[in-house]
Amino acid sequence: xxxxxxxxxxxxxxxxxxxxxxxxxxxxxxxxxxxxxxxxxxxxxxxxxxxxxxxxxxxxxxxxxxxxxxxxxxxxxxxxxxxxxxxxxxxxxxxxxxxxxxxxxxxxxxxxxxxxxxxxxxxxxxxxxxxxxxxxxxxxxxxxxxxxxxxxxxxxxxxxxxxxxxxxxxxxxxxxxxxxxxxxxxxxxxxxxxxxxxxxxxxxxxxxxxxxxxxxxxxxxxxxxxxxxxxxxxxxxxxxxxxxxxxxxxxxxxxxxxxxxxxxxxxxxxxxxxxxxxxxxxxxxxxxxxxxxxxxxxxxxxxxxxxxxxxxxxxxxxxxxxxxxxxxxxxxxxxxxxxxxxxxxxxxxxxxxxxxxxxxxxxxxxxx
Amino acid sequence: xxxxxxxxxxxxxxxxxxxxxxxxxxxxxxxxxxxxxxxxxxxxxxxxxxxxxxxxxxxxxxxxxxxxxxxxxxxxxxxxxxxxxxxxxxxxxxxxxxxxxxxxxxxxxxxxxxxxxxxxxxxxxxxxxxxxxxxxxxxxxxxxxxxxxxxxxxxxxxxxxxxxxxxxxxxxxxxxxxxxxxxxxxxxxxxxxxxxxxxxxxxxxxxxxxxxxxxxxxxxxxxxxxxxxxxxxxxxxxxxxxxxxxxxxxxxxxxxxxxxxxxxxxxxxxxxxxxxxxx
Numbered sequence: 001x002x003x004x005x006x007x008x009x010x011x012x013x014x015x016x017x018x019x020x021x022x023x024x025x026x027x028x029x030x031x032x033x034x035x036x037x038x039x040x041x042x043x044x045x046x047x048x049x050x051x052x053x054x055x056x057x058x059x060x061x062x063x064x065x066x067x068x069x070x071x072x073x074x075x076x077x078x079x080x081x082x083x084x085x086x087x088x089x090x091x092x093x094x095x096x097x098x099x100x101x102x103x104x105x106x107x108x109x110x111x112x113x114x115x116x117x118x119x120x121x122x123x124x125x126x127x128x129x130x131x132x133x134x135x136x137x138x139x140x141x142x143x144x145x146x147x148x149x150x151x152x153x154x155x156x157x158x159x160x161x162x163x164x165x166x167x168x169x170x171x172x173x174x175x176x177x178x179x180x181x182x183x184x185x186x187x188x189x190x191x192x193x194x195x196x197x198x199x200x201x202x203x204x205x206x207x208x209x210x211x212x213x214x215x216x217x218x219x220x221x222x223x224x225x226x227x228x229x230x231x232x233x234x235x236x237x238x239x240x241x242x243x244x245x246x247x248x249x250x251x252x253x254x255x256x257x258x259x260x261x262x263x264x265x266x267x268x269x270x271x272x273x274x275x276x277x278x279x280x281x282x283x284x285x286x287x288x289x290x291x292x293x294x295x296x297x298x299x300x301x302x303x304x305x306x307x308x309x310x311x312x313x314x315x316x317x318x319x320x321x322x323x324x325x326x327x328x329x330x331x332x333x334x335x336x337x338x339x340x341x342x343x344x345x346x347x348x349x350x351x352x353x354x355x356x357x358x359x360x361x362x363x364x365x366x367x368x
Numbered sequence: 369x370x371x372x373x374x375x376x377x378x379x380x381x382x383x384x385x386x387x388x389x390x391x392x393x394x395x396x397x398x399x400x401x402x403x404x405x406x407x408x409x410x411x412x413x414x415x416x417x418x419x420x421x422x423x424x425x426x427x428x429x430x431x432x433x434x435x436x437x438x439x440x441x442x443x444x445x446x447x448x449x450x451x452x453x454x455x456x457x458x459x460x461x462x463x464x465x466x467x468x469x470x471x472x473x474x475x476x477x478x479x480x481x482x483x484x485x486x487x488x489x490x491x492x493x494x495x496x497x498x499x500x501x502x503x504x505x506x507x508x509x510x511x512x513x514x515x516x517x518x519x520x521x522x523x524x525x526x527x528x529x530x531x532x533x534x535x536x537x538x539x540x541x542x543x544x545x546x547x548x549x550x551x552x553x554x555x556x557x558x559x560x561x562x563x564x565x566x567x568x569x570x571x572x573x574x575x576x577x578x579x580x581x582x583x584x585x586x587x588x589x590x591x592x593x594x595x596x597x598x599x600x601x602x603x604x605x606x607x608x609x610x611x612x613x614x615x616x617x618x619x620x621x622x623x624x625x626x627x628x629x630x631x632x633x634x635x636x637x638x639x640x641x642x643x644x645x646x647x
Contacts, residue, residue, distance in 0.1 A: 046431050049406065053373040168375075275561070278581060320537060321513045324475055324494060339474055340493070341431030341453040352472070354493065354512050356536060356559070 021323065022205075022217040023050035023169075023338045026188040026306040028313040028363040031332040034062045034183040037173060039346045044169040044189050046345040047338055050217075054199030055192025056172040057164025059206040059213035060184035061310055064159045070097050070119035071137050071210075074155035074162060075144070076201055077114040082150040086116075089148065093140050094120035102163075108175040110167045113201055117161070134210055134255060138234070141209065145238045152202045152239070157211025160184070160310065164204035172204075185365075186313050188306045190215035202239050207247040209235075211309045214250060216243040217338060218303035218323045229296035243305075249297050250307055261307070261314050261360055267294040269319040269358035306336050313363040321357035328352040334363035380407045383415060390416060397421035402428040406455065410438055413448065423447045431455040431474075436462045436486075445484070456493075459486045462503070470614075475512070478505045481527070489614045491533070500527040500546065508611045509533040514541050519570060521545025530607050532616070534558045540633070541584075544569040549603055551625060552576035554617070563587065564633050568640055572633040573600060575625065586640040587633045596632055 025043045029035060040058065064072050073090065077083050090096055102115035122136045131139065141153045155162035163176040169191045173179060190205035206213040220226065220242035227237045227245050233256075235248035246268075253264045267290060271279075276287045291298070302322030307314045315336030317325050328335035328349035335343045340352055355361050386408050391398045397416040401409050409432045416424050417439060426435070429452030436448060436459040447466045457476040459467050464483040472490035480499040487506045494512035497505050502525040510533035517538065519527055527546040532553050537560050540548055547570065552558055557577045564572060565584030572587070573596070583589075604622050612618060 049375045049433070052375060168373075274581070321494065324512075326493070339431055339455070340472060341455055341474065344453050345430050354491075354510075354536070357513065 021050050021338070022193050023047035023191040023342070024189065024205075024215045024217050024304060024306050024336075025338065025342055026186070026215070026308065026313050026315065026336040028186045028308075028334045029332050030334060030363055030366050032062075032185050032365055033332070034185050035187075036183055037178040037187060040187040040189050041170055041173045041179060043337065043342040043346045044191055046342040047191060048168065050193065050338060051168060051191030052193045053168045053171075054166055054194050055164070055190070055204035056167050056169035057162060057190050057204045057206055057215075058169070058173065058176075058178060059155075059160065059162045059186075059188045059208065059215070059308060060178070060182050061160040061186040061211070061308065062184040063161050063182045064119070067097065067119040068159050070121055071156055071158055072161055073118040073120055073141075073153055074102065075116050075118070076152050076154055077116065078150040078201075080114050082148060083114070083116065085148050086144060086151050089140075089144060090118055090120060093123060094118075095123050096120050103177060103181065104175050105177055108171065110165060110171060110175055112165055112175060117155075138209060138251070142234065142236050146236050154202060155208045157208065157213075157310075160211050160213075162206050162208045162213060164190075164206065165201045166199055166204060186308050186363075188213060188215050188308050188313065190217075200240075203241045205241075205243055206308075207239065207241070207244050209247050209251045210255065212247055212251050212255065213308050214243055214247045214305055216246060216303055216305045218305075218318070219301050220245065220299055220303060221301035222299055225296050226299065246299065246303075246305060246307075249299075250309075253294075253297070254309070261312065261362060263290070265314075265316050265358065265360040266290055267297050268299045269316065270298060271319070271358070304338065311365040315355070315361040316359075317355070317357050319358035325361075326352055326354055327361040332366070334361075336361055376406060380405065380411075383408075383411050386412060387415070392416075392419070392421065395420060395422045396425065397423070398425045398427065400427050401430070401432060401452070404432065406433045410434055414438055417441060417444060417446055421446065423449065425449045425451070427451050429454050433457050434460055436460070436465055436467050436484075439463070439465060459484065459505075462486075464503075472509075473507075477507070478503070478527075478529075481505070482525075487610050489611065494536075496531075497527065497529040497546075497548075500529070501525060502527050504528040505530070506607055506610050507531045507533075508614065508616060511535045514538045516543055516546065516548045516572075517541045519543050519546040519548070521570060528603065530603050532607065532611065535560050538562045538565060540564045540567050540570070540572045540587075542566040542568070543572070543635075546570045547599070547603075548572045549600065550574045550576075551604070551607070552628075553620065553625070558582065564635070566640055567633075567635040568638050569635060571596075574631045574633065575628050577629070578631050583633065586635055586637065588636045590632050590634055592630055592632050596630075597626065600626060600630070 097119045099118040205215040223242040304317045304323035304325045326340040328343040433455035445464045450469045460479040462481045466485045469488045473488045473492040475493035477496045484503045491509035496511045497516045500519045513536045515535045530549045564587030
């Protein structure tokens with residue numbers, strides 16, 4: 001089914017199993033003030049050695065206020081002629097309010113595929129009418145990603161967007177002119193050092209479904225179990241990268257099942273059994289139930305992730321913190337970073353701290 | 369774009385092109401690290417030592433790694449003072465120099481350090497004193513996960529780590545030697561779990577309340593003896609000298625610190641996993 005990644009992949013064998021680490025960074029203005037990309041680009045430059053130029057990307061929230069009610073579908077085309085198919089598909093299932101090529105700088109030497117964005121509203125017909133708008137969009141995104149070769153939807157939320165590719169983050173930012181063109185109230189970013197899976201344009205972080213995005217440093221040894229569980233709920237992993245499962249798991253648990261992040265964190269990174277044994281009865285029952293019901297969504301292996309969606313940014317590590325995380329605060333700004341220096345490179349924080357493994361750092365939009 | 373790029377070595381400037389970042393004042397050298405990457409900064413530090421600097425002051429450090437590494441001079445010992453936030457593996461493989469950080473440090477402070485001293489007037493990240501084999505590290509505040517993992521000793525080379533605050537989980541994991549002191553100043557209870565998991569040498573002193581379940585299976589609690597107190601007294605004295613006036617509570621004194629309950633942890637076996645493997 002999936003045979004369309006050969007060209008986009010970077011298949012240089014030397015990157016296999018090279019031991020290094022990715023860089024992740026997130027910044028949120030909890031007052032909702034929108035700001036430019038300079039801060040996060042500089043922070044990522046500070047951590048340049050954590051990546052190797054085989055993947056960089058950004059998620060930004062609040063960038064399309066003029067199309068607030070439309071899903072912004074970002075698509076990459078490895079072959080330009082595939083665009084016709086995607087156009088046809090989207091016009092069949094959606095009201096395409098507007099569409100355009102995503103502006104990119106011509107003289108950036110990265111050999112990118114073609115990028116297009118569509119602002120769409122669902123046009124549900126027949127049995128699809130029972131689906132919520134969000135579920136409908138998930139279903140159609142999965143259909144494009146699994147059914148139309150050489151085309152990938154890599155961003156599908158409202159008033160937000162993912163921009164990513166093969167290059168260092170500052171190169172990807174330059175390609176998409178992030179600093180000049182966009183303002184948002186949450187920015188997350190990733191610099192990749194691929195270890196187990198190929199470095200290719202679709203495999204760069206962030207991973208996105210609807211407005212849920214994930215950037216990830218680490219590797220998920222439970223990928224197979226997680227993926228099979230998610231398939232039962234209609235999520236299909238097509239991007240050859242373990243992080244994808246986290247994006248879908250977050251969509252399932254937080255959007256569909258409406259669990260708060262405090263609980264989701266304990267599904268991904270549950271307390272050890274011996275810790276549960278020492279809890280009082282009510283907690284013990286809760287955590288035991290959680291571990292039993294959601295065992296297939298326990299994320300094993302080292303990870304630090306930054307999850308974002310409208311109104312919230314969350315930093316989380318595995319329960320024994322096998323990847324680094326530092327949080328920082330300055331006024332309404334909340335930072336989550338792989339390294340403290342990257343935060344200090346862009347501001348003088350009021351406070352920095354290192355959360356315990358498995359304990360989420362949560363930034364929420366203040367109520368106005 | 370299949371060409372692999374090396375973020376460490378690509379675009380490293382030649383030393384003559386960055387030498388303007390150094391200013392000598394007698395036997396002291398100042399380096400403005402603002403525009404320097406990891407290798408450039410370490411190249412310049414080495415140059416300063418070669419040119420006879422005894423003290424090197426680094427300004428505007430922000431994430432540069434391996435500071436103090438690549439400074440093997442059998443008969444030269446220098447002092448490096450850092451303003452800003454040094455990057456990972458500060459003082460890695462260091463052999464005899466002294467580093468003072470006016471601020472926080474990141475992961476891997478004193479990694480496999482052989483001799484010398486690192487003083488951090490703030491907190492530090494994960495794997496502090498990892499595989500350390502000699503010298504001393506003093507951290508004013510807290511440290512992260514896996515502190516002193518696989519620290520080791522041999523004859524008179526006994527590494528020492530003193531932490532003013534507390535540590536996160538896996539303190540002293542697989543520790544094979546050396547001394548770790550957790551003073552737990554300004555806090556009620558240590559929260560670290562799995563302390564000393566796989567430990568098979570050395571000793572850990574923890575001041576303040578500690579529950580049995582916080583310990584790994586491979587450590588045991590033993591009574592504090594006169595010799596332990598003597599050792600701790602000298603280390604706490606130095607700790608106070610280093611950090612008084614540097615953000616530490618001015619009222620603290622040795623007797624007050626050592627008057628609190630102190631738990632001494634040592635391994636129960638020199639070969640905890642001997643029976644797991646077959647031969």
